[in-house]
Amino acid sequence: MKNTKARNASGYMFLTPWLIGFFLLAIGPILVSLYLSFTRYDMVGDPRWTGLDNYIYMFTRDRRFWKTLEVTFHYVVFAVPLRLIMALGVAMLLDKGLRTIGLYRAIFYLPSLLGASIAIAILWRQLFSIDGVVNQVLAVFGIQGVGWITNPQTSIYTLIVLAIWQFGAPMLIFLAGLRGIPKDLYEAADIDGTSRLRKFYAITLPMLAPVVFFNLVLQIIEAFKIFSPAFIISNGTGGPADSLLVYTVYLFNEAFKFFRMGYASALAWVLLVIIGLFTAIAFATSKYWVHYENERD
């Protein structure tokens, strides 16, 4: 008995660095932000308790809040499925047992490593600007391009294209999933003379469903949190005409440009609820389309 206690104690001792980090850097700030979301706080004076004011203002009077939801949903609805399709497509191309597979994997993964960086976002702004590379290439074919980023109709799609380009992480997971599908299923299908398309729908997709589900949830969460490309491409404003005002950019500007820490904290908590909601929906629908191999019917 005494021995167990001592062992537990030393266990916690080893955990100390992590525990300190967890309470000081995660739980602590999270709780503080929850408190701040009920206050008015300009970072210099002391927070002033205002009850539910921030939340009421957000849902009843803040027009930009609804605009930012619209922009963010627009982004998520396009970016997540397109990125997953791209990732699955490339993963299937690579799942051929090529000798140079390692090289290709690395090359296709590269954009995801670079994607989060500021440099790529700046490059993106240059590519799609009015006299950028994209328009110069289009001009060769006699097409007069628009200012992709300065035109509110098209600016969000530059972000979506960037998101699709960064398909590396889900691709790797898909690749691992594809490797896990027993070969004999395909062999049996081949003997029956099944078409490629049919093999994809009847074998690959169902066998891969748990992996698709996993990727889907991760990508939804990630997409809602998109920040740096939108921030850089719009010069920190979310413009033109708020067309790049994704949720976190709005939140950032409320916090660090207009010094409304309380309101920004409230926005953060609403984002948490939204992401939680979408994850829950994904989980709720999963029982209709995700089947696990070791499941008993």
Place this chain on the structure above:
Amino acid sequence: MAVSRRKFLTTTGGLALAAGLPSMPAFAQDRSIRHFWWGNPERDKRTFEVIEIFDKNHPGISVSGETIGWGDYWTKMATQTAGRNMADLVQMDYRFLFEYVRRGALQELDPFIGNGLDLSNFDKGPLQGGMVDGKLYALNIGSNSQVFVYNEAIFEEAGIADTDVINWTWDQFADVCKTITEATDGKVKGSDDCSVVLEVCEVWIRQNGSSFFGPDGDVTVTPDIIADYWQFWHDLREAGVLRSADKSLDANLPMSDVGIVAGDTAISNFWSNQIVGVQALMQDPVGAAMVPHKDGGAPGQFIKPSMFMSLTRDSEDPEAAIMYMNDWINNPEATKVLGLERGIPANPDVRAALAPDFTPAEKVSVDYFNAIQDKVGPLPPPEPKGAGEVRDAFIRAGTDVVLGYTKPQQAAEVFVDDAQAIIDRAR
């Protein structure tokens, strides 16, 4: 010698402990202060040079300079303010001064006047701009005014070099834009589109006898005046004499992307202290024009303190900081390096000492500054809290007009409502 595990742990632990100590006694005699400013490459170069001069003259004190672009400056400043980690001396802007004073982030300078800070030779007018509630919180380190910078070579080419750009009206301005666009076959447009530039709109508003904010901070301008402003630019845009809409939606463009510097237009709006910087980026010589006048209207422009230096609440060595501040405005070595880059200095001796060495662009700035003295109105009252956000709202509304999403009248009505709502919320 093998290091035992225990020994390793005690030594590293000791080191970690030492690193955690705030300051070692061995460094105690060294005093250090931090100076934080928003800049551009030219300004940074000059400022660091002044820091070197100060370090040389005051061996016991070391100054560390921190610089960042205007866009990120206020974010970093807010973060440092919240973290109680502000630099000793910060560059201040008229627009933000009152917010920071009201938040208690700045220290009063009056106790240092004549006591480390020598203001005996300082113009009284510029000093006023840094006062809040009768107390001095910010020292003027340069004055400026709105200006339309124009490309003299293109004016010459279009045969309009003799335009009286100090007294011109909006109608004449429109004609000039058309002449230039025709003379260059549309390769160079007449002017940038100022629809999203609140600074120019403010001049327009004052010319119409109104003001954007009233003395109590409420929005007093009527939608009609702003609608007229947007309509004016709309008509020029339709006439094809302005920079393309795609490039006219950002009111915070880096200097190199502004129309006149990029070679897209012959006229762009700036603050007068930027003339030197603009010329540094251009081959063609530039001239300085006033924002066009309204025929028979009131004076719209004003002379404003372009930049201030303030002492912050977090300064641990105000005495050293004030020494540095004093050198900035009084030490001939330092003022010579600084020149006119931050605006026109408020010390007549400094101005006289600088005059013989003026570059052409500096001469343009000073001549312009002298020419407009009796054509400007009074400095508007300090802007209320939330004014920065109103500026953002103006850019958004102007964007909608430029892109043709909204008609000027409708956009102006919505904007004025929004602006008042922003002010109310900030109270």
